[in-house]
Amino acid sequence: MEQIKNGILDYLKDNSFMERGTVLRDSDSLTQNGIIDSIGLLELIDYICETYSIEIPEDMLTPENFDSLQGITDLITRLAK
Amino acid sequence: MQITGSSVAQTTEGNIAQLSKNNTGRLTDSSNTQIMDELNRDADKLAERLRGFIRGQITAFKKKGVVLGVSGGIDSAVALTLCVQEFGKENVYGLLLPEKESAPSSKTLGAEICESLGVSYEEVPISPIIESLGIYNKKEQIIKRTCPEYDPEIHNTSLVLPDFLNQGLLNVPHIRLIKDGETVARHRLRANDYLELIGLQNVKQRSRMIVQYMYAEKMNYAVCGTTNKTELVLGQFVKYGDGGVDLEPFADCYKTQIYALAKHLRVNEEIIKRPPSADTWSHYTTDEEFYWRMPIHILDQLLYAQEHKLPLEITENNTGLPRDTIEKAWRHVDRVRDSTEYTRAAPPICYPGI
Numbered sequence: 199m200e201q202i203k204n205g206i207l208d209y210l211k212d213n214s215f216m217e218r219g220t221v222l223r224d225s226d227s228l229t230q231n232g233i234i235d236s237i238g239l240l241e242l243i244d245y246i247c248e249t250y251s252i253e254i255p256e257d258m259l260t261p262e263n264f265d266s267l268q269g270i271t272d273l274i275t276r277l278a279k
Numbered sequence: 280m281q282i283t284g285s286s287v288a289q290t291t292e293g294n295i296a297q298l299s300k301n302n303t304g305r306l307t308d309s310s311n312t313q314i315m316d317e318l319n320r321d322a323d324k325l326a327e328r329l330r331g332f333i334r335g336q337i338t339a340f341k342k343k344g345v346v347l348g349v350s351g352g353i354d355s356a357v358a359l360t361l362c363v364q365e366f367g368k369e370n371v372y373g374l375l376l377p378e379k380e381s382a383p384s385s386k387t388l389g390a391e392i393c394e395s396l397g398v399s400y401e402e403v404p405i406s407p408i409i410e411s412l413g414i415y416n417k418k419e420q421i422i423k424r425t426c427p428e429y430d431p432e433i434h435n436t437s438l439v440l441p442d443f444l445n446q447g448l449l450n451v452p453h454i455r456l457i458k459d460g461e462t463v464a465r466h467r468l469r470a471n472d473y474l475e476l477i478g479l480q481n482v483k484q485r486s487r488m489i490v491q492y493m494y495a496e497k498m499n500y501a502v503c504g505t506t507n508k509t510e511l512v513l514g515q516f517v518k519y520g521d522g523g524v525d526l527e528p529f530a531d532c533y534k535t536q537i538y539a540l541a542k543h544l545r546v547n548e549e550i551i552k553r554p555p556s557a558d559t560w561s562h563y564t565t566d567e568e569f570y571w572r573m574p575i576h577i578l579d580q581l582l583y584a585q586e587h588k589l590p591l592e593i594t595e596n597n598t599g600l601p602r603d604t605i606e607k608a609w610r611h612v613d614r615v616r617d618s619t620e621y622t623r624a625a626p627p628i629c630y631p632g633i
Contacts, residue, residue: 230610235618236450240470243451256441256467259449261607 202250203271209245214238224268229261239264246270252277309589314580314597318535322543325536329528330365333503336526337366342501344370346494348487348521349400350558351388353541353550354505354529360544361528362503363396373400374494376487378409380561388550395547401494405486414479421476425454426466433458435562438476439465443572443611444604450572450611457562480559484520491524501525509534509579513612514619515570522622535579573608581608 203224210216214233228234234242242264247254254277263273337345345362349355362371373393377386386402393400409415422429422436429436434456441448452473456464468476491502504524506516511530516522529537534555541551554565555575571578577598584594584605591602598605 229614232617236614237470237474237618239449240451240468240473243467244470256448256451256453256465259441259451259467260447261449264449 199271199275202274203267206267206270213241222267225266227265229265246274250274250278309593312589312593314583318533318579318583319539322539326361326540326543330361332528333362334365337501340501340525342499344500345503346372346374346491346500347503348376348491349373349389349393351385352555354507354537356392356546356550357537357540357544358503358505359392359396359398360546363398368397371398372494372498372500373398374491375400375402376405376490378404378406378483381558382563385558392547403490405490408486409482412482414482418479421472422454425468425472426456426464428464429456437560437562437564439568440572443608481517481520483559484517488520488523506530507534507537508532509582512582513615514622518622533579533582534575585609585612
């Protein structure tokens with residue numbers, strides 16, 4: 199689980215509007231903190247599907263599953279089982 | 280009582296009044312605000328103001344008349360009517376600019392309104408421009424790699440976003456395949472395909488802009504835009520496409536106000552009833568399906584309430600939505616507004632001061 203979280207964090211550091219030195223807590227909102235925008239979200243979904251070889255059903259494309267590090271990590275853990 | 284962004288004052292009767300700014304910018308008691316009434320009121324005065332604005336701008340630009348792209352939709356029908364009322368049919372020129380994927384009704388309704396107003400018009404199909412850039416082929420390739428079962432012989436296509444109010448899903452675009460009027464498949468678009476697709480699709484509106492200016496410059500006319508406030512706030516127009524015009528009379532009028540104007544101006548009922556659409560997909564895709572994600576009367580009330588800082592409970596009473604949905608919708612609107620700042624921005628100028 200920690201490995202997944204760190205992987206997503208590294209991706210966001212390299213590919214989002216996250217400023218250097220920003221400390222991102224597990225429950226912080228990625229959209230409300232301006233870390234990803236609508237295109238960034240689509241790119242993040244692509245990254246998750248490719249990296250973890252998963253398909254995300256449409257009904258799981260919810261803000262709860264994608265707006266925080268914890269939500270994303272939980273989603274990947276569930277789908278990668 | 281929860282107050283969001285508005286003031287509370289004690290009236291002489293001792294009642295609590297909720298103060299918000301109305302359309303004229305004055306502070307008024309908003310506790311009984313009926314947003315739809317506000318948006319539907321004084322269509323006659325609004326029409327007069329808009330005609331005055333159009334006249335003023337055309338005069339300031341020293342132009343002799345107005346060119347309009349007539350799409351068969353309500354915005355261009357209202358704009359055309361106002362221009363004819365202000366300048367006379369002799370000084371207004373209509374352009375029907377269909378392409379291969381346009382709905383046949385767009386051309387028919389566009390021609391009808393021009394003829395009913397006695398306006399000279401011309402049909403200039405833009406398909407050759409689109410074809411010369413390989414747009415249709417490239418679009419086809421994206422649809423094929425997104426939807427493996429796609430067969431152009433049997434499927435129409437559409438780009439859609441999930442409904443906001445009922446599904447609560449993220450703003451993730453999907454390609455929909457339609458066979459005999461029924462949706463038979465739906466696939467998520469990858470980010471790079473979505474970006475390429477938007478660039479390809481926007482060539483349609485940008486081609487129309489080129490043709491409109493070709494005619495406007497020949498006639499020494501100005502090009503009148505039709506983007507309304509709902510579209511402007513949400514960035515629902517193409518930069519240097521339908522946004523590439525000389526004046527935007529509707530940019531401070533919500534779509535609901537355009538409907539009120541259309542009724543006041545007695546625009547063809549068929550145009551009023553037709554669901555608004557960018558009309559760029561082989562399956563007629565409404566603005567509600569791709570962009571608004573909710574009915575226009577709800578969206579406009581939410582935008583109006585946000586603009587006028589109406590209290591949450593007034594917005595609840597008006598829209599019939601629960602407060603958590605309203606708050607989510609407002610956050611969604613804020614994000615869309617932020618992410619489309621670039622679309623609305625004029626090229627920034629550097630003033631070196633040397």
